[in-house]
Amino acid sequence: MVESFDVVLPAWVGPEVALWPAEVTAAERRMELVLDLARRNVLEKTGGPFAAAVFTCDTGRVVAVGVNRVVACNCSSAHAEVVALSLAQRRLGVYDLGGEGLPRHELVVNWRPCAMCFGALLWSGIRQLTIAGSGPELETLTGFDEGPIHPEWRRELASRGIGLSEDVCRREAVELFRWFAESGSEVYNPRREPQPSPSSRSMP
Amino acid sequence: MVESFDVVLPAWVGPEVALWPAEVTAAERRMELVLDLARRNVLEKTGGPFAAAVFTCDTGRVVAVGVNRVVACNCSSAHAEVVALSLAQRRLGVYDLGGEGLPRHELVVNWRPCAMCFGALLWSGIRQLTIAGSGPELETLTGFDEGPIHPEWRRELASRGIGLSEDVCRREAVELFRWFAESGSEVYNPRREPQPSPSSRSMP
Numbered sequence: 410m411v412e413s414f415d416v417v418l419p420a421w422v423g424p425e426v427a428l429w430p431a432e433v434t435a436a437e438r439r440m441e442l443v444l445d446l447a448r449r450n451v452l453e454k455t456g457g458p459f460a461a462a463v464f465t466c467d468t469g470r471v472v473a474v475g476v477n478r479v480v481a482c483n484c485s486s487a488h489a490e491v492v493a494l495s496l497a498q499r500r501l502g503v504y505d506l507g508g509e510g511l512p513r514h515e516l517v518v519n520w521r522p523c524a525m526c527f528g529a530l531l532w533s534g535i536r537q538l539t540i541a542g543s544g545p546e547l548e549t550l551t552g553f554d555e556g557p558i559h560p561e562w563r564r565e566l567a568s569r570g571i572g573l574s575e576d577v578c579r580r581e582a583v584e585l586f587r588w589f590a591e592s593g594s595e596v597y598n599p600r601r602e603p604q605p606s607p608s609s610r611s612m613p
Numbered sequence: 614m615v616e617s618f619d620v621v622l623p624a625w626v627g628p629e630v631a632l633w634p635a636e637v638t639a640a641e642r643r644m645e646l647v648l649d650l651a652r653r654n655v656l657e658k659t660g661g662p663f664a665a666a667v668f669t670c671d672t673g674r675v676v677a678v679g680v681n682r683v684v685a686c687n688c689s690s691a692h693a694e695v696v697a698l699s700l701a702q703r704r705l706g707v708y709d710l711g712g713e714g715l716p717r718h719e720l721v722v723n724w725r726p727c728a729m730c731f732g733a734l735l736w737s738g739i740r741q742l743t744i745a746g747s748g749p750e751l752e753t754l755t756g757f758d759e760g761p762i763h764p765e766w767r768r769e770l771a772s773r774g775i776g777l778s779e780d781v782c783r784r785e786a787v788e789l790f791r792w793f794a795e796s797g798s799e800v801y802n803p804r805r806e807p808q809p810s811p812s813s814r815s816m817p
Contacts, residue, residue, distance in 0.1 A: 410627055411677060411704040414696075415619035423614055473615060483708045484699050485736040486690065492618075495688050500615040504687045504801065525736060528729025528760050532689040532802060556732050556768045565761045597708065598736060 416478055416487045417500040419455035422446070426474055436539055438461070439517045443474075443539070445497055447489075448585055449521050450476040458551065458589040459519060461489040463497040463506070466513040466537050473497035475584040480597050490518055490526035494533040507534030517611055519582050520547045524556030531565070537572040541582030550586040552596045620682055620691045623659035624652070625679070630678055637673040640743055643721045644782040645676075647744070649724050651693075654680040655798055662755065662793040663723060665693040667710070669702040670717040670741050677701035682802050692720055694730035698737040711738030719743055723786050724751045728760030735769070741776040745786030754790040756800045798808055 425446070435440050439462065446460035457477035464471055475492030479485055494516065498504055506514040515535040521543035522530060530538060548555055560567060566573050626667050629650070643666065650664035655710060661681035669674055679696030683689055688805050698720065702708055708719040717740040725747035726734060734742060752759055 411700045412627055413619050413621040414699045414703045415617050417617040423616055426614055433815055479708050479736075483702050483706055485702060485708045485738065486695050486699060486733045491690050495618045495690060496615045496688050496769055499618045502687055504683050504689045523732060523736075524763070525729055525732025528727060528732055529690045531760050532683075532727075532729060544679060555767065557736050557763045559728070559761045561761065589757065 414546075416482045416492055418474070418476065418478070418492070418496075419450070419453060419481070421449065421453055421455070422474060422476065426471065429471060431470065433464065433471065435469075436517075436574060436577050439469065439515075440519070440539065440541055441463055441581070442471075443517050443519050444578060444581055444585055446476055448588075451589055451592060452487065454594075455481055457553065457597070458585055458594075459489040459598060461493040461516060461518040463468060463493050463535065464515045464517060467516045468512070472514065472606045473500055480595070485598075488523065488526050490516065490522050491529050494529060494535070498533070503534075504511055505534040507536055513537065517577075519585065520574065521555075521558070523554075524558055527562060531571070535571065535590060537574070539564060539574040539577055540575055545577060546583050547586060550583070550590050552590070552599050554598050578583060620686045620688055620696055622678070622682070622696070622700075623654070623657060623681065623685070624655055626655065626678060626680065629653065629788060631674065633675060635674065637668065637675065639673075640721075643668055643673065643719075643725070644743065644745055647721050648725050648782060648785055648789055650668050650678060650680055655793055655796060659685055662789055662798075663693040665697040665720060665722040665725060668719045670719045672716070677704055678720065683808065684799070687791065687804075688728060692727065692730050693714075694720065694726050695733050695737070695744050697735060698739070701814055702737070707738075709738040711740055717741065721781075725759075725762070725766075725791065727758075729787060731762065732765060735773060735775070737803070741774065741778070742770060743778040743781055745778060745781055746783045750787050751790060754787070754794050756794070756803050758802050761781075777798070 458479040476489040515537035543600035663681040677700035683690040720740035
């Protein structure tokens with residue numbers, strides 16, 4: 410039986426992030442750095458066009474970064490957000506980035522998190538979500554499936570005390586998706602047509 | 614910078630699963646084994662009262678199991694479902710358990726997956742979800758927060774060709790949650806009262 414799994418960043422990430430400033434105060438600059446990671450992840454053929462980073466809200470110190478590693482690590486949950494949040498928790502030795510004595514943490518992502526990652530960020534303890542956009546552009550341009558987003562996702566964030574900043578570097582993020590689509594890179598998780606209902610013991 | 618994270622099963626799991634039959638054909642028997650893991654995870658103080666297992670649908674061969682490892686592994690996404698799915702993918706060397714040439718796989722869990730795990734199972738490639746129940750009992754009895762479940766979650770499963778079996782060993786699962794509550798064990802992720810809205814750049 411397999412008793413453990415791990416998710417590893419590509420080798421190019423560490424040296425790249427080492428070149429980042431120690432503190433990144435502007436939201437747009439934080440997003441630009443995340444977009445750089447997403448772009449390079451495609452160029453290096455190490456994953457999909459998605460990246461994320463955890464910063465301290467106030468000082469803008471980078472705590473951890475993530476890129477999409479589904480195919481490389483054979484792990485369908487290794488989305489950029491889950492990777493960044495898990496690495497931040499590993500670095501700080503906590504499962505709750507919002508725990509007592511810790512500074513407030515922000516997750517910066519280059520689009521609205523998918524159905525899974527939306528749940529993952531709720532459990533992570535981050536206090537701020539910053540995204541480049543939330544519309545259908547990700548799915549329509551790249552072909553990736555984002556899953557059923559909760560219709561009240563903004564309200565759910567607010568009710569849990571998680572701030573939301575939208576449309577940060579939106580144009581650049583959409584351009585990245587368009588460039589990805591034109592690159593002919595792999596879409597490992599394409600949207601599928603609805604299938605006929607499977608047999609089920611109790612389907613409403 | 615931290616460049617990898619891992620999630621590890623408790624040491625007692627391997628020897629326990631080694632005692633399971635090679636093939637488990639009845640759905641109730643699969644769930645009973647999952648409930649045994651959930652119960653022992655609490656008794657051994659290695660995580661919350663949640664467990665999951667990936668079986669081949671037809672033959673009932675166990676591919677991988679998972680238990681809740683959030684606190685032990687400092688990883689808020691290490692829910693039983695994510696652990697079981699990731700270990701199954703690691704074992705088979707695939708990110709898609711529904712890929713070509715593979716048998717159909719089933720995820721057996723001792724309650725409806727939380728908001729995050731619902732998304733995770735959509736991306737995993739499983740073709741069947743079997744749960745002990747889906748009502749408010751988990752939250753009301755244990756105090757754990759399950760997050761905002763998509764209102765059309767059953768329809769979303771069906772439209773993606775994922776079968777659903779509900780209420781398998783429901784009574785035993787509820788009893789387990791009641792026993793957990795009375796044990797005074799840690800609830801690492803309690804439901805919280807809604808907080809006042811945080812500042813936000815664009816809140817609808």
